Amino acid sequence: MMAVLGGVLRFTRLGEPGALVFDETYYVKDAYSLLQSGYERAWPEDANESFTAGQPQVLLDEPEYVVHPPVGKWMIAFGMALFGSDNAFGWRFGAALTGALTVLLLGLIAARLFSSATLGALAGLFLAVDGHHLVHSRTSLLDVFLTFWIVAAFGALLLDRRDGRLRLARALSRTAGGGDPGGGALLYGPWLLWRPWRIVAGACLGLAVGTKWSALAFVAVFGLMTVLWDVSARRVAGVRLWETALFRDGIPAFFTIIPAALISYAASWSGWLLSDNAYNRQWARENPDEGWSWLPAPVRSLAEYHRSAYAFHNGLSSEHSYSSNAWTWLFMGRPTSFFYESSAEGEAGCAVESCSTAVTSVGNPLIWWGAALSLLLVLFYWAGRRDWRAGAVLSGVAAGYLPWFAYPERTTFFFYAVSFEPFLILALVYVLGLILGRPADSPHRRRIGLLVTGCFVAGVLALSAYFLPVWTAETIPYSGWRLRMWMPSWI
Template structure:
């Protein structure tokens, strides 16, 4: 549309292509750049509600999950800027939701045929997530684990209900997965480069896709320059180094203005505690929700422990934030089922999240506040540099 030579090639193009729809509507303006991220960030709330509803089978707990997402600062910051991670995280929520629904779909009474719809949707959104950034591709390992766990449950059921027919269905499922989780995502990934190739002045085509991927890998492997707001993977759960995106200029003496990618402390720190405790409690009963959250979390987190990229940032932890919320909701449900004051505790947790959201709102949105309050009231840790 603007005939501008593409210059950013360090990630696949789908997220950047999605941002262009806002530019088409509102031209090359700050509002146009950010519009689609805001749309996706807004849509993430009902998507996450549906995901929690599918897992907990409760409108109440789904509402609590969606409300905690609304009160989560990291989600708000990335919904208000031209950043592609908001797309990738939304796609990962969808791909895991449909895989979870597939695992819950039994094969009797026509369920086998209908279950392929969930597999297809999971594969499609896996392809979309992969075409935003490579790190969302890590979730594919978790999808594979959840798939095989679902097939194992179907095998246990088949001993009583399906007999040898199970192996025919298993073969058909695995062959279908080669298409749905290999061919389809690869096709989506390749198609995401079509707008890029049309815009570039170079005589490139799909034949050049392997070279693009080699260039991306070499770039990320070769990033060695130090960055003041980079952080190592083992510091992310503690939120030790938020990324500072914006600092105000020409402010009156004593004023401060910042935008930082910082999460809600109750969600991040409380969510980490809830997740670890839920793993211990859920393991005893082989709880499927806890198992799903654990598989998802580890599939996104563990690869960063061995990644060749040496400069990383807190926003790489973004896919794990919805999982922290789901862990909180699981623990709240567990307490409510066993403790007379469980619902009161749930109300206190939500109120605490709301208070902290308002508390940190100035540094989430760039409001002008006093430097004294920024340093004393909002910078809780010395490593929070904003």
């Protein structure tokens, strides 16, 4: 149900505005190039106008230098292949579909993580109606695709946790049944080498990195998280030297997740590798004495491309009017304006003296500010009560958020936070679960919890309805737009 709601919000008026907005000017063009050639090509200066007017697009013969991998752009290209590249619905279809699927995934993940269909529904609802994720789902930037693959990887590791514990219990049960309840098996525990859900998680993480390199932090954090889950499982099961799980589970996890990630990541570059004219494709032939000469020429060229792109990202410090420091993200200090257009009476459906049409990535304040406060309680439950669910939620937030503090001079934007927004919502839902209480609590306690949660949900829905016009490019009076800009820094 929540995925349906998310889909309705994402697909309704998806073609508005009908022009390329914000960084769509890069990624939509790259996606079209991939459809035509398998690699990114340069465009004439008037390319934006040809997209807006629904005219045929004309690519230049020269390759284009880009600094993001191709997975997200291929996902944009999917919609363009289905519905055409000459309309906004076509180039935004992939983002809208991916956003709706993320709502579905998060709801299923929360239901399993908290063993509650109610909390799963709340998680799906909050992501469905939050403006930050909604704006990303209605514009063709890369971050909504990055978020999808990260959430999918987390869900796969959650399934692996359950599967691994069941297999561990069965293996130990067979050992005990064989008359060796305290022997070697309970000293170290069995090897659990075949972990298909880890392969799935690795492939998803590779596709996340193939969308944006910032996903590398999730590879490291999720890899550590899944091994620590196995360490805990062996300790609970009575394995005496449970610390050896760092070896018995850590090494197989590494050689399962990392190869799967590398394979899916390398496959995403197949268009570039199979071409002759892509940017830097012939670098190895032109520079035979540079780099790792023992590698095949295509791999050397790709390695040089990656080195160049990494240097670009590290040196990205140009000023931008909507840049924001990571310290401000949790409180939405400076949301990004994707689109803004003013109109006078009689223009674009404006019925008053002055109107505004905007797409702003401001989130639902109750969701974001509530989630920011919830992190403190989740941190307490992880550190003080060793709740693995709290640790899992914090892992996602840490992987998506903390690495940005290592680059204080780099130009960063609030919309990067969408990659860990699902984990913020899980933190919020975790706390709402505590408020709702347990089935064993008194009826009075349960009623209070239900009342508080119901009021919170009602407030979330009311605020989402209020902010919806500035998320979906509706033309509203200028005074109405200003009323929705609660902070001067939002303008």
